[in-house]
Amino acid sequence: MHAADCIVIPRWLIPVEPAGQVLEEHAVVVRNGRIVALAPVAEAVGSFAAETVIERPNHVLIPGLINAHTHAAMTLFRGLADDLPLHEWLAEHIWPAEARWVDSDFVRDGTDLAVLEMIRSGTTCFNDMYYCPDTVAQVAAERSVRACVGMIVIEMETVWAKDIEQYLSRGIKVHDQYREHPLISTAFAPHSTYAVGDETMQRIRTLADQLEVPIHTHLHETAAEVQQSVEQFGQRPIERLATMGVLSPQLIAVHMTQLNREEIVLLAEHGVSVVHCPESNMKLGSGFCPVAELLAAGVNVALGTDGAGSNNDLDMLGEMRYAALLAKGVAGDPKVVTAADALAMATINGARALGLDESIGSLVVGKWADMVCLDLAAPATQPVHHALSQVVYSASREQVSDVWVAGQSLLRDDESSAQDEADVFERAAAWQARLDGRNE
Amino acid sequence: MHAADCIVIPRWLIPVEPAGQVLEEHAVVVRNGRIVALAPVAEAVGSFAAETVIERPNHVLIPGLINAHTHAAMTLFRGLADDLPLHEWLAEHIWPAEARWVDSDFVRDGTDLAVLEMIRSGTTCFNDMYYCPDTVAQVAAERSVRACVGMIVIEMETVWAKDIEQYLSRGIKVHDQYREHPLISTAFAPHSTYAVGDETMQRIRTLADQLEVPIHTHLHETAAEVQQSVEQFGQRPIERLATMGVLSPQLIAVHMTQLNREEIVLLAEHGVSVVHCPESNMKLGSGFCPVAELLAAGVNVALGTDGAGSNNDLDMLGEMRYAALLAKGVAGDPKVVTAADALAMATINGARALGLDESIGSLVVGKWADMVCLDLAAPATQPVHHALSQVVYSASREQVSDVWVAGQSLLRDDESSAQDEADVFERAAAWQARLDGRNE
Missing domain, CATH: 3.20.20.140 (Metal-dependent hydrolases)
Incomplete structure (x- = not known):
């Protein structure tokens, strides 16, 4: 068993390279911020001992x-x-x-x-x-x-x-x-x-x-x-x-x-x-x-x-x-x-x-794990005849459930970031008041 | 005091008639499914005794x-x-x-x-x-x-x-x-x-x-x-x-x-x-x-x-x-x-x-209360220089918080409809399996 930081198991996986490919029953394995394997679920789980296993049963995983x-x-x-x-x-x-x-x-x-x-x-x-x-x-x-x-x-x-x-x-x-x-x-x-x-x-x-x-x-x-x-x-x-x-x-x-x-x-x-x-x-x-x-x-x-x-x-x-x-x-x-x-x-x-295609832009072994999960269990993306079509033609930003940059989780389906948001909104509102000449 | 079923108090109110108008500090009063008043908040609350008062402090109200x-x-x-x-x-x-x-x-x-x-x-x-x-x-x-x-x-x-x-x-x-x-x-x-x-x-x-x-x-x-x-x-x-x-x-x-x-x-x-x-x-x-x-x-x-x-x-x-x-x-x-x-x-x-402009299509006294509230407290719709601009150029469907048709609430910010959704999705998935020739 190899060591890994994280295994992500989505319902559908779109690596972008090769173009147009949609994988099912596949997982991405991440270690030290990079993709170390992209394999059928059984193989990934059987070969890597990961600290975290993230299952996303209604979701599609794409490159960031x-x-x-x-x-x-x-x-x-x-x-x-x-x-x-x-x-x-x-x-x-x-x-x-x-x-x-x-x-x-x-x-x-x-x-x-x-x-x-x-x-x-x-x-x-x-x-x-x-x-x-x-x-x-x-x-x-x-x-x-x-x-x-x-x-x-x-x-x-x-x-x-x-x-x-x-x-x-x-x-x-x-x-x-x-x-x-x-x-x-x-x-x-x-x-x-x-x-x-x-x-x-x-x-x-x-x-x-x-x-x-x-x-x-x-x-x-x-x-x-x-x-x-x-x-x-x-x-x-x-x-x-x-x-x-x-x-x-x-x-x-x-x-x-x-x-x-x-x-x-x-x-x-x-x-x-x-x-x-x-x-x-x-x-x-x-x-x-x-x-x-x-x-x-x-x-x-x-x-x-x-x-x-x-x-x-x-x-x-x-x-x-x-x-x-x-x-x-x-x-x-x-x-x-x-x-x-x-x-x-x-x-x-x-x-x-950007001259960064050796390190990001697709879900390929060796690249940074810059990845995004979208939850397709929403009215506008059901049923799922083709996951790639849903991502481009029907999904909305609010269906983004998880985001990783170099393997670090920046957004997680089950965690709230309300407090951080409130501070950012407050500062934006203060600028709005200044720009519009209001004292709020 | 007049009787009313509901008073909705949004932060911004866009009646559509007159064109381009954005009201602040205004409320809509609903009785028997119809709009009976559209007035400054103090006046609405002072004149109507409503069963329900719905405050939406970060929201814009538009016609359905x-x-x-x-x-x-x-x-x-x-x-x-x-x-x-x-x-x-x-x-x-x-x-x-x-x-x-x-x-x-x-x-x-x-x-x-x-x-x-x-x-x-x-x-x-x-x-x-x-x-x-x-x-x-x-x-x-x-x-x-x-x-x-x-x-x-x-x-x-x-x-x-x-x-x-x-x-x-x-x-x-x-x-x-x-x-x-x-x-x-x-x-x-x-x-x-x-x-x-x-x-x-x-x-x-x-x-x-x-x-x-x-x-x-x-x-x-x-x-x-x-x-x-x-x-x-x-x-x-x-x-x-x-x-x-x-x-x-x-x-x-x-x-x-x-x-x-x-x-x-x-x-x-x-x-x-x-x-x-x-x-x-x-x-x-x-x-x-x-x-x-x-x-x-x-x-x-x-x-x-x-x-x-x-x-x-x-x-x-x-x-x-x-x-x-x-x-x-x-x-x-x-x-x-x-x-x-x-x-x-x-x-x-x-x-x-549709020949229905006497009864729907704008928030005007006498028309049916077909209304929609959008929550603008989201990253893509902050800050709010112009609420009308945010609705058309930045808001997404997930920001729809409340929906009424003829005064009846069909979606409420604070209520889940997960169970109803699951049944609809299940039937859609069954058709998808049939159409795509899969037995799921």
Whole structure:
């Protein structure tokens, strides 16, 4: 008998690799935070002596979801300004509110709320872009959730830095501080090609090569962005990045609603990862990312919620479903982006975008045990003809019963976290009162 | 002091009429199933002596949601065949499964599951189209939920009727049986212009006029449907119905993804109600209903989930959000279909389509107390800058805490319905085993 920390026995098990597989009567064995076996129940129980055996007889076990693009602290802006176009939303509402209110306390309280929301909805890893990434990293580490923290760069003075030198030096300091941390990684996060100049972008490219980290940026989010670039630089943003040599497997290009055929080929050739944010793109009327075409061309497409200011939640189960349904609608073809494709986008493809696919993104022996259990014994997910279909097309975030990151339990079906929740909500309500000018 | 049965005191109250209004510190007073007052809390409590006072301090109260198009019993086909186009899905999977399995037991068990799912997710009224409408009516009446039951007509022998005479006579028998029932109404439900011939459609028009009931039909769901009609009859389906005099405020036209400008004007002129089913249309790749244009033209647009076979749930909160986001995406304009518009589509517009807007669809004195409470004290709906935004853009079905139909409590925050649920799930699982050829 081998020693193990934990054996989880769900009714259904979806490892994501191989794609589309749904196992029954299988268990996952965890030791020292990693998956050491994935085997038929009798074999797992017969070969491993575990401290804990967790039976989940109505549940499906999947890899932890990876939110490949968010601005976590913006939960505090949730619902502040809806039904507006991107530029007006940013320039007239979000940027003024950020200038007035955002500091490290805001980022701490907003990220705390976001992390609570993400864990409860089955997200075990998030790729963040926001001010005060030191605080984001601290909250994620404290809450034991996995995060890729953005070394944000923008050609504008903010609470985080007064100029490019400071953005870079403070970002790299965060990188150095968490270099050996098992849960925290970093990426350069130049906001966009319209908010970061060529010189800065080239410095970031060089630094990203040296530090071996991804570059995470908004790209081709709206037609106006592309048009403006053509007018100002004579090039579409992707062309600008290609000229600067930024197109590579390190690039995480977010949104990408405006793409021609040549650009799709270019992305595939350079191994660029695209992060699709369907709810945000729809809500802001930004356009539709051609997901089916990107996947057919071999581009790695991950999924992100964007910030709660424009989504308005951080629910990756919902985002998967939007991704599958919207792709079918846009392509006029219900066969594209199947349930299995959508789940892969929300797990292994996200891991690949972050350069973490050797260690997370699927339930495979040797990877970290980042895992999520969903209880399908709810009216909207009965009966269960196909467990994978239920996860993508019917399940809701409240059906997430258990969450583990590197084998550590962050949510357990039978335990309450009401007290912790109350504190987070109280701080969020205090910010709401301040932002809305009420004294509560 | 006036007598009352119940006073509900939520933190926020959204009556839907007037549009967009969010009240705080207001209460709803109910007597004999109807709303008798909607007033500031002090006034309500000071004027009415109620048997029950229900305080919901973190909650928003809205009118019960109206699912304006579903096939309730198809919950038993949930997830049976995904990622397929409409015709293949129907012809190769659903119709054969229906021919083999559907009988009144199937309809009872499937509708029972559907009603459980709908009540839990805040739907208080559904407009159904399926075989054995007598059973659908019986289940709805037993469960005390409001339903408009479809007197289905299709030119094909099924378990429900062998020919048109029998479809009509059996349907009218259901109509007569429930004529005086406070919760059950009926509509003729000819499946579509491709499954019901001209002669039958004209008889239905005459009968609908005599019985003063709506005509509920699938219309312009796909480009192929329209194309086939042009080839076979030399007219688009809407033209055929116009020729037959079927376009009127009694017509409930479902899907409508293929519409030209003249048709939109025609619908507005004749007061036809459109039921938009965004999730189903996307999932089947059927096309996009031009909701923003329809609303701008003054057409009444309601919302439906369609059946769980193609959605895959009956969650009207989710459907509202898809409706708002998809309309913005399709129009390329985030200002269209605001949160308030989406909530109106899911409530008062649905009531108008069913001819029930004098009695349900908004929280107005004199109407039935069909009401739903949502608990916003959850991570994804904090903080609350705007309660209406939270309902449409962030809340999930599990946040529905209380449901009333005609003042009767069908779901209560503090009461469990686990036992009832177990029985419904057991029957669903038995059908699943039969359909999938397993002996469980």
